Amino acid sequence: MTVILNQSFTGVSIGAVLLLIALGLTLTFGQMGVINMAHGEFIMAGAYTTYVLQKSISGAGLSLLVALPLAFLVAGAMGALLEWLLIRRLYTRPLDTLLVTWGVSLMLQQLARDIFGAPNVQTAAPDLLTGNISVAGTTLANNRLFILGLALLCVLGLTLILRLTPLGRRIRAVVQNRDLAEVSGIATERVDRTTFFIGSGLAGVAGVALTLVGPIGPTMGTNYIVDAFLVVVVGGIGRLKGSIITAFALGVLQSVLEYSTTVSVAKVIVLVAIVAFLQWRPQGLYTLRTRSLA
């Protein structure tokens, strides 16, 4: 029983990390059908922001709290810049953005290597987040709980923005029908840039969270990016609900399989499961109902 609980908690915490990363992707992928491979490097930017802050501000707790909004701004600004420089020129060829942003991701990784050095660096976690809590015989690591809380907070924040604010209404309109939104007087280009800013900013927040569970390195984003994209593919684009369910489902599946087999076999089985799932729902778990032929 404890094993099951422990494994499902591990799964949920893997899911929380995936969710944090995939949230931003759902937004940018859903908005423009753009596959931003540099998303992983925005995670890296967030993580290095935390690192630099901790160097300059003593006190791990304070620097972490400052890092959260700052990483959002740093990564968000990078995303908006990328959108302005490259992605908006490639609207008609969304598939090609994958390769272009991969090129950007290579350059950003090398930039990080030149600035911070190739070896991984570490940040110290605040004392509050280093311990464990025991609940019903299972040990829950505080840092994992923090990430779970952060992920849920981001989901809540994003949902509120999308549901209640004028900006959210415009974003949803553009996702659902770009042409109709445009003739209704929405400045779709500006909405695109804002969406990209928020989506990339969320990657930065994910980067801050990742400093609590692993080292910070130039290639840290690459390790997560493919899994995060799988979450979006399975969840269905343009809907947060799909990504949330999928992130946790994949996390739990991964951790259960890792426990019963090995990490490498688990990866293969998860992939097979995803292909099988797409047989059943080729457009993902939740899809926007449109009249387009797909």
Next chain:
Amino acid sequence: MTTTTSPAKTTTSVAQPSASLLERFRVPGAFFLGAVLLLGIAPIVLSDFRLNLLAKYLCYAIVAVGVSLAWGRGGLMVLGQGVFFGLGGYAMAMHLKLADAAATGQTLPDFMQLYGTGDVLPWWWKPFANPAFALAMTVLLPMAVAALLGFFVFRRRVKGAYFAILSQALAAALAIWLVGQQATTGGTNGLTDIQGFFGYDLNDPVNQRTVYFIIAAVLLLLMAAARQLFVSRYGELLIAVRDSEERVRFLGYNPANVKLVAYVVAAGMAGLAGALFVPAVGIISPALIGIVPSIGFVIGAAVGGRASLVGAVLGAVAVAWTQSTLSDAYPAAWTYLQGLLFVVAVGFLPGGLASLVTVLRKRRIPTRTTGETA
């Protein structure tokens, strides 16, 4: 091009046959030129070391032929070609390792003795002792995997970005799996230190030259075959599927089958390339087939011109050559350049360098652009 004035008319009517004659022999001529260059001039001019490097680049070029078919003509973003390259490579390397072991009177390849898995060869290694089986597997195994994935994916009309992500995830999964199975696949090291190639010693420069000739000949043959495929009815259909899949479906074709053929053929070519890569370089490892090298297979084609066969092949060779020249001396500079290549080639010159001439010509004579879309 009907002209009104009579002198012009006579010149065009005279020029017509010679132009069509030129057109008629343009492709075979270029092919012949390529054959002379690869099989005649390169082995004379280049040193053994350079020729061996060229053999390696030509393996990437073989992959690029498949990429040009699937991506350039079929619009399938194949980001997992490393999987097929790896399957072909591992199938070949498994046979060569077993042959090496048998030559020294042992039953197990050296790394298996090292990692201490016992004296029993895993059952799935056993058939690879047979050279015919191993050779067949270098092509059939990648094609089978591609057919399986392609069938399920295309059948449900999973396409575009979704397909790209799935093929990329496949590359990641295979690389991770190979690393995890160290006892039977050599893990991170891969299968290394391959000595012989069907009874010939690979350390002998003469045999290395032979391997180069085989690779160059295979590349030329596959280019000729791909060219025939491009100009066939199927080639036209493939482009139609790329440009307007729904319209093709309404015309009564099944786009899933059209795409499946392109994907499977490209996979077979990548598998063959992997198999030829092993004797030329002497190693196959997960680092050569994961996500990063898989995208690397695409960039050469993108730089040269994805839809142009010659462009894709030249692009693949050029990128590989630049990489090995730069990456040792200036690793940082190479990474920036590689990134920049992706951005510039794909972002601003989607037809690749092959389209540069057309792009420039169109810019000079703007009237020519109308109605000349590919």
